[in-house]
Amino acid sequence: MSATDEIEDSSAPLIEHLAELRTRLMRSAMAFVVGMVICFTVWNPIFNFLTEPLCSTMAARGQEDCGLILIALQEGFFVAVSISLLGGLILSFPVISYQMWRFVAPGLYKNEKGAFLPFLIASPFMFFLGASFAFYVVTPLAFDFFLGFQQPGTLSGDTEVESGGIAAIAFQGSAQSYLNLTIKFIVAFGMCFQLPVLLTLLGKAGLVSSVGLKNVRKYAVVGILLLAALVTPPDVITQVILFVVVYGLYEISIQLVKRVERGKDKRAREEGIIAEGESLFDEDFGDEELEEEPEP
Numbered sequence: 258m259s260a261t262d263e264i265e266d267s268s269a270p271l272i273e274h275l276a277e278l279r280t281r282l283m284r285s286a287m288a289f290v291v292g293m294v295i296c297f298t299v300w301n302p303i304f305n306f307l308t309e310p311l312c313s314t315m316a317a318r319g320q321e322d323c324g325l326i327l328i329a330l331q332e333g334f335f336v337a338v339s340i341s342l343l344g345g346l347i348l349s350f351p352v353i354s355y356q357m358w359r360f361v362a363p364g365l366y367k368n369e370k371g372a373f374l375p376f377l378i379a380s381p382f383m384f385f386l387g388a389s390f391a392f393y394v395v396t397p398l399a400f401d402f403f404l405g406f407q408q409p410g411t412l413s414g415d416t417e418v419e420s421g422g423i424a425a426i427a428f429q430g431s432a433q434s435y436l437n438l439t440i441k442f443i444v445a446f447g448m449c450f451q452l453p454v455l456l457t458l459l460g461k462a463g464l465v466s467s468v469g470l471k472n473v474r475k476y477a478v479v480g481i482l483l484l485a486a487l488v489t490p491p492d493v494i495t496q497v498i499l500f501v502v503v504y505g506l507y508e509i510s511i512q513l514v515k516r517v518e519r520g521k522d523k524r525a526r527e528e529g530i531i532a533e534g535e536s537l538f539d540e541d542f543g544d545e546e547l548e549e550e551p552e553p
Contacts, residue, residue, distance in 0.1 A: 281356040296344030300337040310396040325432040325440035387450030391442045445488040453510045460514035466517035
């Protein structure tokens with residue numbers, strides 16, 4: 258066989274993989290468009306659902322008017338589009354995940370499929386868990402904090418302010434701004450809840466270890482603080498909540514990675530690679546470093 262024939266034979270599988278990838282991407286895109294169209298037709302009920310934390314918080318404060326305003330003429334359309342994009346992604350995510358799995362699965366061994374599939378299932382579950390936590394716990398606290406800066410004004414008659422009176426500060430929120438803030442909360446917490454899935458998958462691949470994660474704990478704390486400052490509005494309540502939650506997930510991730518390492522050690526002992534009592538990984542000495550023995 259000539260060198261040209263060998264090149265043509267080797268390029269055939271690549272072309273087949275590219276064709277398969279194109280098919281999977283087209284099906285994922287079609288699912289996303291269908292989900293987006295469905296959400297666009299019912300964007301009003303979705304918007305009403307997303308404004309429930311704000312309306313509940315305002316009602317608890319004795320404010321019956323929960324209206325939001327449109328600052329720009331086209332703002333209502335962009336609100337509907339933003340809701341459609343988010344809703345379309347959520348509705349099409351199972352299809353997109355399935356297409357990704359169907360593309361990757363043929364190239365995996367049976368044991369690799371068994372290891373990868375649980376993470377594919379856990380990822381959307383953890384995202385929805387984080388999104389639900391943000392929507393039902395964090396946003397009401399954040400909105401209550403923000404609405405606390407309102408104040409009633411002192412008026413004389415209908416329009417004029419009394420001498421030495423107090424100017425009223427009332428909330429008149431933009432629909433687009435409110436939606437962007439709510440989506441930011443939901444996506445930020447949903448992504449942060451992916452931390453155990455990501456670190457456990459990296460531990461499964463041998464890229465991180467439980468001892469290594471413990472040794473960089475102080476750097477992780479700084480990184481989580483920076484993350485909380487970047488992805489949340491500038492109020493202490495939501496930043497503290499996000500820090501506590503993500504740091505807790507980091508500690509859980511250490512235990513999950515340690516569990517993965519124990520499973521690898523057990524299989525290695527069964528196969529005779531290591532002796533009983535030995536480990537493939539560094540021993541866990543805790544957070545304190547061993548002191549070097551002084552030379553005589």
